Amino acid sequence: MTAGPVVELAGVSKTYGDVRALRDADLVIHRGELLAVVGPSGSGKSTMLNIMGTLDRPSTGTVRIDGHDVARLTDRELSALRAQAIGFVFQQFHLAPGVPALDSVSDGLLYSGRSRAERRRLAERALRRVGLGHRLHHQPHQLSGGEKQRVAIARAVLGDPPLLLADEPTGALDSRSGAVVLDLLHELHRAGTTVVVITHDRDIAAALPREVRIKDGGIEYDTARGRPDGTPATAVLEEATR
Numbered sequence: 223m224t225a226g227p228v229v230e231l232a233g234v235s236k237t238y239g240d241v242r243a244l245r246d247a248d249l250v251i252h253r254g255e256l257l258a259v260v261g262p263s264g265s266g267k268s269t270m271l272n273i274m275g276t277l278d279r280p281s282t283g284t285v286r287i288d289g290h291d292v293a294r295l296t297d298r299e300l301s302a303l304r305a306q307a308i309g310f311v312f313q314q315f316h317l318a319p320g321v322p323a324l325d326s327v328s329d330g331l332l333y334s335g336r337s338r339a340e341r342r343r344l345a346e347r348a349l350r351r352v353g354l355g356h357r358l359h360h361q362p363h364q365l366s367g368g369e370k371q372r373v374a375i376a377r378a379v380l381g382d383p384p385l386l387l388a389d390e391p392t393g394a395l396d397s398r399s400g401a402v403v404l405d406l407l408h409e410l411h412r413a414g415t416t417v418v419v420i421t422h423d424r425d426i427a428a429a430l431p432r433e434v435r436i437k438d439g440g441i442e443y444d445t446a447r448g449r450p451d452g453t454p455a456t457a458v459l460e461e462a463t464r
């Protein structure tokens with residue numbers, strides 16, 4: 223990773239047919255930030271996350287990840303950047319049925335050139351890190367929702383990506399399991415990961431150091447540009463990267 227911002231969106235728009243899912247979005251995310259992207263259903267949050275995660279390309283505008291203009295990368299370079307720099311967590315966990323936690327996580331390293339024993343050792347370490355050392359051999363149907371999400375997080379952070387993108391990570395969870403998952407994201411942030419949490423829950427968003435609000439595809443408010451109470455942008459940023 224280089225010195226500049228982890229994510230830079232400049233004038234990014236995305237249209238699907240006649241739907242303008244994202245309009246002219248400018249966003250800079252610095253290394254070590256923890257922020258929420260918040261907005262109602264259909265406001266463009268997942269669209270933005272998919273573009274930040276290089277899973278989708280913008281219709282117009284520039285996307286830089288770790289300083290790389292993604293439009294200038296070949297598919298192969300883009301896959302490499304994504305594999306090395308970005309971890310994803312989704313609302314519905316995306317765990318294959320019947321596959322034990324340890325395998326779900328270690329399969330994330332299948333193409334890393336590591337031996338099976340080494341992949342399993344790292345996977346076990348990641349599962350211990352999320353507090354699931356006692357559930358290594360459980361299959362998804364034997365895990366609670368919160369545990370499933372922690373397996374998904376273990377898989378996402380296995381290769382220690384500097385950027386973690388979480389799309390409604392607590393959306394399918396009750397408030398207690400949701401709180402455990404949020405604590406875990408805070409912990410990863412303290413350990414140095416840049417964490418972006420997408421949520422429609424304004425309370426969750428307000429509890430994070432930086433909040434970016436989206437409405438109808440546009441960024442309507444970003445605490446990094448200062449808070450309405452007069453807190454200057456620099457103070458917000460300092461808090462967000464603490």
Ligand SMILES: Nc1ncnc2c1ncn2[C@@H]1O[C@H](COP(=O)(O)OP(=O)(O)OP(=O)(O)O)[C@@H](O)[C@H]1O
Pocket residue numbers: 238239241242243261262263264265266267268269270422
């Ligand atoms: N592949 C697609 N084709 C057409 N329209 C799409 C597509 N993906 C998203 N949209 C539209 O773009 C808008 C933004 O969608 P997006 O999924 O980004 O919303 P969201 O903020 O993540 O909503 P939610 O909170 O419900 O997940 C919506 O109006 C949606 O219908």
Ligand SMILES: [Mg+2]
Pocket residue numbers: 267268269389
């Ligand atoms: Mg969404």
